[in-house]
Amino acid sequence: MPRILFVEDEEAVLDTIERYFSREGFDVYTARGRQAALDVARRHPPDIVLLDVMLNEGPEPEHDGFAVCRALRDEEYEGPVIFLTARTSESDKLSGFDLGADDYVTKPFSLEELKARISAVLRRAGGARSLYRFGTIEVDLDNYVIRHADDPTEERLSNREQELLRYLIEHRGTVLPRSELLTAIWRYSPNVTTRTVDTHILNVRKKLRDDAANPRFIETLHGVGYRFIAQEG
Ligand code: CA
Numbered sequence: 001m002p003r004i005l006f007v008e009d010e011e012a013v014l015d016t017i018e019r020y021f022s023r024e025g026f027d028v029y030t031a032r033g034r035q036a037a038l039d040v041a042r043r044h045p046p047d048i049v050l051l052d053v054m055l056n057e058g059p060e061p062e063h064d065g066f067a068v069c070r071a072l073r074d075e076e077y078e079g080p081v082i083f084l085t086a087r088t089s090e091s092d093k094l095s096g097f098d099l100g101a102d103d104y105v106t107k108p109f110s111l112e113e114l115k116a117r118i119s120a121v122l123r124r125a126g127g128a129r130s131l132y133r134f135g136t137i138e139v140d141l142d143n144y145v146i147r148h149a150d151d152p153t154e155e156r157l158s159n160r161e162q163e164l165l166r167y168l169i170e171h172r173g174t175v176l177p178r179s180e181l182l183t184a185i186w187r188y189s190p191n192v193t194t195r196t197v198d199t200h201i202l203n204v205r206k207k208l209r210d211d212a213a214n215p216r217f218i219e220t221l222h223g224v225g226y227r228f229i230a231q232e233g
Contacts, residue, residue, distance in 0.1 A: 002122055003027040005046035007037045007068055008084070009058035017050075020111045033058035034068045041077055048122055049077065050114075053085040069099045080125045082117060084109070113187045120184075123170075132169055134217070134230040137208065141166050146207050155207035160185060164200050168218065168228040177225040201226055 004026050008014050014030045021028045029044050031037040033055055041049070049072060051065035063071075069081055080102040102121045105114055130142040136149035144162050146155040157165065163185045168176065178194040185200075186192045201218060210217040219227045 001025060001027045002047045002118075003029065003044060004048055004050060004118070005029045005031065005037065005040055005044075006050045007031045007033070007055070007065065008050075008052040009033065009055045009061075010052075013052075017111070017114075021115070024115060033060040034063040034071055035060060037068050038071055038075060041072055041075065046077075046079060048080045048082065048118060048125070050082050050084060050118075053083055066099060069101070073099065080121045082121060084114075112183065116184055116187055132232060134232060139165065139169065148209065157204070157207065160200055161204050161207070164197075165204050168204075168226065172228040172230070175221055175225055175227045179225075181225070 004021055006014065006017050006021075006028060008017070008030070009032050011032075014032070018028045018030055027044075029040045029046065031040050036059070037049075040046075049069075051068055053065040055061065055064055055068070065083055065085075069083075072081075081100065082103045082105060083101050084105050084107060086107045102125070103117050105117055130140065132139040132141075138147040138149075140147065141157075141162055144157040144159075146157065148155070164181065167181065167184050178197045181197045182192065182194055186196065201220075205212060205215075205218050208217045212218075212220060215229065217228060217230045219229050221227060
């Protein structure tokens with residue numbers, strides 16, 4: 001059961017998150033400010049920390065989420081951190097990532113979206129693999145490239161293509177509905193439809209030099225979704 005420490009000054013939000021994630025099988029601890037967060041982290045070391053950036057209503061309004069993150073890092077917490085923020089400016093994002101944040105979720109978000117982000121971060125923190133070989137093809141997810149043994153030109157993957165291909169490979173052999181891929185990779189971004197999934201599959205397939213009619217990597221199940229079928233080795 002992954003243990004979450006959630007730091008937020010608003011009781012109502014804390015309650016909602018605590019109830020939802022407990023139901024979803026997480027071990028949830030909450031704190032309204034810096035000192036409480038440190039106390040909880042000492043007694044119940046978390047697997048992941050969710051930090052609201054704005055903690056104005058909490059017991060220590062002078063310490064925002066970034067300060068709490070620094071304090072946790074000073075106490076040797078090295079696990080993943082996700083910031084929750086209503087602010088979207090780049091400088092906020094950068095100061096978050098300087099502190100070793102693993103992701104950023106902008107309010108308002110849905111609980112399903114937050115859960116997808118948490119799962120992705122936990123998966124990466126758990127040492128997700130990044131190099132796969134399938135016959136004459138090497139998929140290097142750390143470097144966003146696909147290499148073909150018979151061709152020195154690397155195929156570069158966009159961020160979304162990399163995430164999509166990782167998801168397909170990690171779930172190989174399983175039929176993945178387009179709606180699942182949409183949720184897992186695009187996380188309810190606006191203006192995204194299942195056609196976006198199809199377009200990205202098309203691009204990834206091209207870079208794998210796969211043939212949709214006679215697939216070696218990505219199989220289309222019409223009206224259902226996609227399945228990664230290649231074996232490693
Ligand atoms: Ca808040």
